[in-house]
Amino acid sequence: xxxxxxxxxxxxxEVIETKYPAASGKVGGALNYTAGQGxxxxxxLVPGGGAETETNGSWTVDIDVFGDxxxxxxxxxxxxxxxxxxxxxxxxxxxxDRVFQNVAPAPAPWEDDNVTRLSATYVFTxxxxx
Amino acid sequence: xxxxxxxxxxxxxRIRFKPxxxxxxxxxxxxxxxxxxxxxxxxxxxxxxxxxxxRAAALSPKQxxxxxxxxxxxxxxxxxxxxxxxxxxxGLMMVGGNxxxxxxxxxxxxxxxxxxxxGRGQPRVRALGHAGGEVGEFKGKGGGGLR
Numbered sequence: 400x401x402x403x404x405x406x407x408x409x410x411x412x413e414v415i416e417t418k419y420p421a422a423s424g425k426v427g428g429a430l431n432y433t434a435g436q437g438x439x440x441x442x443x444l445v446p447g448g449g450a451e452t453e454t455n456g457s458w459t460v461d462i463d464v465f466g467d468x469x470x471x472x473x474x475x476x477x478x479x480x481x482x483x484x485x486x487x488x489x490x491x492x493x494x495x496d497r498v499f500q501n502v503a504p505a506p507a508p509w510e511d512d513n514v515t516r517l518s519a520t521y522v523f524t525x526x527x528x529x
Numbered sequence: 530x531x532x533x534x535x536x537x538x539x540x541x542x543r544i545r546f547k548p549x550x551x552x553x554x555x556x557x558x559x560x561x562x563x564x565x566x567x568x569x570x571x572x573x574x575x576x577x578x579x580x581x582x583x584r585a586a587a588l589s590p591k592q593x594x595x596x597x598x599x600x601x602x603x604x605x606x607x608x609x610x611x612x613x614x615x616x617x618x619x620g621l622m623m624v625g626g627n628x629x630x631x632x633x634x635x636x637x638x639x640x641x642x643x644x645x646x647x648g649r650g651q652p653r654v655r656a657l658g659h660a661g662g663e664v665g666e667f668k669g670k671g672g673g674g675l676r
Binding site: 430431443446447448459461507508509518520 | 642646647648649653658662
């Protein structure tokens with residue numbers, strides 16, 4: 400990770416990487432994508448959207464999916480959304496009890512027009528495991 | 530006191546149901562819909578949008594402070610922070626299949642999207658989203674939301 404990563408971001412990263420193998424090893428915490436990279440998923444806590452170091456509580460998290468092709472990226476974003484929403488997720492340190500999608504994947508601006516960036520906002524509610 | 534002389538209207542107009550018959554009553558929501566699309570509702574919404582615009586301007590970063598000039602700032606961050614405006618006539622929007630008034634908070638200044646969504650070298654601030662959340666829309670039903 401290129402920047403400090405909070406507990407909920409780690410948990411979401413683990414969920415995406417284990418339950419969506421296409422994004423395995425391609426989940427990070429910084430807006431850092433160059434054209435031609437393929438797929439990249441950025442998990443960011445919305446500023447003020449919850450405490451970074453806690454394992455109990457709720458968080459508002461933005462998940463950006465980057466790609467070079469609009470349709471492929473949209474497929475990835477929708478698949479990640481369907482995988483996350485409305486389910487119970489177990490990670491190594493946290494149990495995510497509830498996932499709610501505030502904003503569905505929608506195009507967001509990026510410096511390179513050839514890159515597709517789809518941004519979605521989720522609310523996660525979780526508790527400590529064990 | 531005796532009520533022998535009083536005629537109760539309910540008794541005269543009582544509807545007798547046949548055995549097995551169920552009440553089929555559909556309330557009329559047209560007047561409520563008209564109220565929710567009225568200028569009166571738009572005034573209230575505009576006031577709330579004004580609060581959001583002020584809050585977003587406060588949350589938006591203001592770098593490049595002018596030295597020795599109080600809170601005055603220069604540069605594009607300050608231009609973005611001053612650029613939040615309320616659009617009163619933003620039409621209608623559908624909420625659960627019903628038309629409701631819509632008032633928008635917009636920022637047309639170049640660079641406002643970069644402040645809102647972030648980019649390479651510019652962290653995501655989400656000033657407008659966070660300001661909207663304080664009124665309640667961004668919180669969602671996930672339990673808590675922003676705090």
